[in-house]
Amino acid sequence: MKWFGVVSVLSGLAISPVFAQGTDAQQREAFVSHLMKQMTLEEKIGQLRLISVGPDNPKEAIRDGISKGQIGAIFNTVTRPDIRLMQDQAMQLGRLKIPLFFAYDVVHGQRTVFPISLGLAASFDLEAIALSGRISAQEASDDGLNMTFSPMVDITRDPRWGRVSEGFGEDTWLVSKIAKVMVDAYQNGDPSKPGSVMASVKHFALYGATEGGRDYNTVDMSPLRMHQDYLPPYKAAVDAGSGGVMVSLNSVNGVPATANPWLLKDLLRDQWGFKGITISDHGAIKELIKHGVAEDARDAVRLAITSGVDMSMSDEYYDKYLPGLVKEGRVAESEIDRACRDVLNTKYDMGLFKDPYNHLGPAGADPQDTNAESRLHRAQARVIARNTLVLLKNDNQTLPLQKQGTIALIGPMADSQRDIMGSWSAAGVVKQSITVREGLHNAVGEKANILYAKGANITQDKSIIDYLNLYEPAVVFDSRSPQQMIDEAVKVARQADVVVAVVGESQGMAHEASSRADITIPPSQRNLIAALKATGKPIVLVLMNGRPLALGWESEHSDAMLETWFSGTEGGNAIADVLFGDYNPSGKLPMTFPRSVGQIPMYYNHLNSGRPFNKENPGKYTSRYFDSPNGPLYPFGYGLSYTQFALSDFTLSSAEMARNGKITASVTLKNTGKYDGATVVQLYVQDVAASVSRPIKELRNFKKVMLRAGQQQRVELPLTEEDLKFYNASLKWGAEPGKFNVFVGLDSDNVQQQSFTLK
Numbered sequence: 001m002k003w004f005g006v007v008s009v010l011s012g013l014a015i016s017p018v019f020a021q022g023t024d025a026q027q028r029e030a031f032v033s034h035l036m037k038q039m040t041l042e043e044k045i046g047q048l049r050l051i052s053v054g055p056d057n058p059k060e061a062i063r064d065g066i067s068k069g070q071i072g073a074i075f076n077t078v079t080r081p082d083i084r085l086m087q088d089q090a091m092q093l094g095r096l097k098i099p100l101f102f103a104y105d106v107v108h109g110q111r112t113v114f115p116i117s118l119g120l121a122a123s124f125d126l127e128a129i130a131l132s133g134r135i136s137a138q139e140a141s142d143d144g145l146n147m148t149f150s151p152m153v154d155i156t157r158d159p160r161w162g163r164v165s166e167g168f169g170e171d172t173w174l175v176s177k178i179a180k181v182m183v184d185a186y187q188n189g190d191p192s193k194p195g196s197v198m199a200s201v202k203h204f205a206l207y208g209a210t211e212g213g214r215d216y217n218t219v220d221m222s223p224l225r226m227h228q229d230y231l232p233p234y235k236a237a238v239d240a241g242s243g244g245v246m247v248s249l250n251s252v253n254g255v256p257a258t259a260n261p262w263l264l265k266d267l268l269r270d271q272w273g274f275k276g277i278t279i280s281d282h283g284a285i286k287e288l289i290k291h292g293v294a295e296d297a298r299d300a301v302r303l304a305i306t307s308g309v310d311m312s313m314s315d316e317y318y319d320k321y322l323p324g325l326v327k328e329g330r331v332a333e334s335e336i337d338r339a340c341r342d343v344l345n346t347k348y349d350m351g352l353f354k355d356p357y358n359h360l361g362p363a364g365a366d367p368q369d370t371n372a373e374s375r376l377h378r379a380q381a382r383v384i385a386r387n388t389l390v391l392l393k394n395d396n397q398t399l400p401l402q403k404q405g406t407i408a409l410i411g412p413m414a415d416s417q418r419d420i421m422g423s424w425s426a427a428g429v430v431k432q433s434i435t436v437r438e439g440l441h442n443a444v445g446e447k448a449n450i451l452y453a454k455g456a457n458i459t460q461d462k463s464i465i466d467y468l469n470l471y472e473p474a475v476v477f478d479s480r481s482p483q484q485m486i487d488e489a490v491k492v493a494r495q496a497d498v499v500v501a502v503v504g505e506s507q508g509m510a511h512e513a514s515s516r517a518d519i520t521i522p523p524s525q526r527n528l529i530a531a532l533k534a535t536g537k538p539i540v541l542v543l544m545n546g547r548p549l550a551l552g553w554e555s556e557h558s559d560a561m562l563e564t565w566f567s568g569t570e571g572g573n574a575i576a577d578v579l580f581g582d583y584n585p586s587g588k589l590p591m592t593f594p595r596s597v598g599q600i601p602m603y604y605n606h607l608n609s610g611r612p613f614n615k616e617n618p619g620k621y622t623s624r625y626f627d628s629p630n631g632p633l634y635p636f637g638y639g640l641s642y643t644q645f646a647l648s649d650f651t652l653s654s655a656e657m658a659r660n661g662k663i664t665a666s667v668t669l670k671n672t673g674k675y676d677g678a679t680v681v682q683l684y685v686q687d688v689a690a691s692v693s694r695p696i697k698e699l700r701n702f703k704k705v706m707l708r709a710g711q712q713q714r715v716e717l718p719l720t721e722e723d724l725k726f727y728n729a730s731l732k733w734g735a736e737p738g739k740f741n742v743f744v745g746l747d748s749d750n751v752q753q754q755s756f757t758l759k
């Protein structure tokens with residue numbers, strides 16, 4: 001007989017202890033049913049409320065709500081003393097003593113800030129990504145948190161959208177892999193354990209496809225594309241056991257996700273078998289009025305709950321209207337019971353009924369200083385960050401730099417502690433991040449002379465600065481004239497052997513509500529780069545940005561370019577490691593870099609069309625732009641190294657694949673250059689003729705391989721029938737017999753080809 005595992009906490013609860021036999025699921029069911037029998041309708045509704053603590057809702061104000069059982073969970077509270085105080089209120093003053101859970105946006109780190117998710121994806125290193133997730137979970141759990149609103153796995157093909165920075169890029173297969181890796185890393189097999197947190201994958205669904213890349217905008221998409229390209233990463237997270245799903249703010253084919261029973265019930269629950277909680281996004285329920293599907297707040301609440309939104313985030317309306325709606329019979333009480341059960345099940349899975357303080361520990365063990373340096377994982381952050389940097393250009397082997405002579409370090413981001421952390425890093429401490437300036441000094445010590453000048457503001461456009469500084473003074477604006485700043489920078493550059501210019505976007509330019517109609521580097525910085533170039537000194541651009549930028553002009557006005565995203569707490573040291581060759585760059589682009597905003601959307605795994613553009617023979621009536629070069633500036637999967645790699649002898653183990661069979665692609669990778677280094681061998685597949693058009697190629701495997709200078713290795717990449725499956729026009733999942741092309745390359749564009757037949 002197995003004892004119901006809740007005895008310890010029940011002794012402190014108002015709920016009478018019960019014991020049960022059976023599986024974990026049966027025990028949970030028995031416990032939650034027993035608890036729900038004792039709850040009033042208002043208490044059940046209270047469990048559905050996720051409340052944010054902030055200036056509009058101070059912690060004192062919610063004390064009353066907690067003690068009356070009107071609040072189910074809290075977010076935006078991130079220290080153990082604050083969290084303990086609230087849990088004490090629930091446990092000491094609440095009638096049924098139901099513990100709260102505590103959530104937060106731990107998106108790319110908690111105390112230690114890792115590179116933004118787009119950067120993490122660029123590592124093409126699932127172990128490094130997992131390590132970032134594990135450390136994030138450990139630090140979040142150490143802060144007393146139970147859940148993270150992460151991973152964000154929206155497929156992103158439009159760099160105008162500022163939130164591409166929060167996701168893992170454009171490739172469905174890669175993002176699905178990472179979704180699983182992150183859920184596993186956060187939950188670590190059991191979200192109740194100290195050191196684990198529950199994942200809540202977001203934003204369900206299709207948020208990455210907002211029209212025009214404008215945040216919160218409409219999404220309208222064919223069912224085929226939805227199933228093929230956009231839904232799989234959420235499903236991968238659900239299959240990995242993500243305890244939560246956050247509902248997106250956009251509409252899906254005319255119906256807002258928050259009022260979409262097809263999405264939240266039919267697809268998520270019935271088809272995918274999701275058993276956890278659904279959480280609305282911030283204030284999304286009342287937004288149903290503006291979406292034009294709810295007449296008023298009461299109607300919005302009815303729609304959300306009956307569509308399957310369990311918890312309302314920062315929305316007072318569930319509390320206000322649900323009791324009346326139930327009494328009038330407009331919402332069945334069974335809907336409240338269903339949602340309440342999901343919340344209580346979640347708390348059970350978080351281990352909170354066993355021990356409401358399981359992540360908090362005893363008060364006496366709280367860290368003296370939440371922000372203590374000793375709580376950071378700097379060494380791991382540096383190793384992970386340098387893995388994410390992508391070398392875009394390196395003419396005349398400008399990089400790596402020598403640790404000698406004079407280096408001019410210039411640019412508005414070169415010494416910005418705030419920017420290098422990226423957005424969604426609020427539990428990180430700005431003063432603890434290493435800027436590029438500090439990283440360079442750390443690297444060279446007394447060996448080289450580093451001169452610094454800011455050179456330009458991020459932008460001279462005051463309206464943009466005001467927008468970026470709306471809620472916090474994030475961007476420091478230098479009131480000197482642009483020419484004064486450039487003059488100072490040029491003077492510094494003239495004294496140097498090489499110029500390192502750190503340019504791009506401020507972190508707030510790649511965030512929620514940060515869509516851009518233009519994806520170039522702002523004119524103030526371009527003017528600076530032009531002036532630096534005119535000095536004749538070699539120019540290295542260190543790019544800091546959270547989206548693919550149109551960098552054609554920059555590539556013509558520089559000798560080397562290193563894409564560094566927003567690289568986190570240890571970013572400056574990691575960037576210095578790469579600039580000086582202490583680490584040979586190995587990152588690859590997880591999103592296509594277009595030449596101009598006019599080419600968007602641009603992604604490598606597109607359909608061919610009946611009149612594809614052909615570089616060798618462009619022709620007129622082909623799918624192309626006549627006023628611009630065609631194709632991307634830098635393709636998906638692209639990234640250089642200080643050494644050179646060559647691929648040869650590409651073979652397939654068989655020219656045929658049997659049903660349920662497997663073949664192996666093999667290729668010899670040789671490091672033909674002078675440096676040790678790693679690269680990513682990528683395997684793509686194309687279904688040549690299928691019942692629906694299939695992409696020109698799709699990533700289906702990769703391997704990151706480290707080779708010493710001169711070394712070579714046979715790299716084997718297996719392919720199974722599973723890798724050939726897709727949704728047909730009736731949305732049936734399967735592989736169709738026939739010819740498949742297989743490509744290997746070190747990016748998605750420059751590839752070698754073989755073929756086989758699926759029987």
Ligand code: BGC
Pocket residue numbers: 105149202281282512
């Ligand atoms: C964002 C979510 C986030 C939530 C809570 C919303 O504005 O869309 O991604 O998890 O706020 O901070």
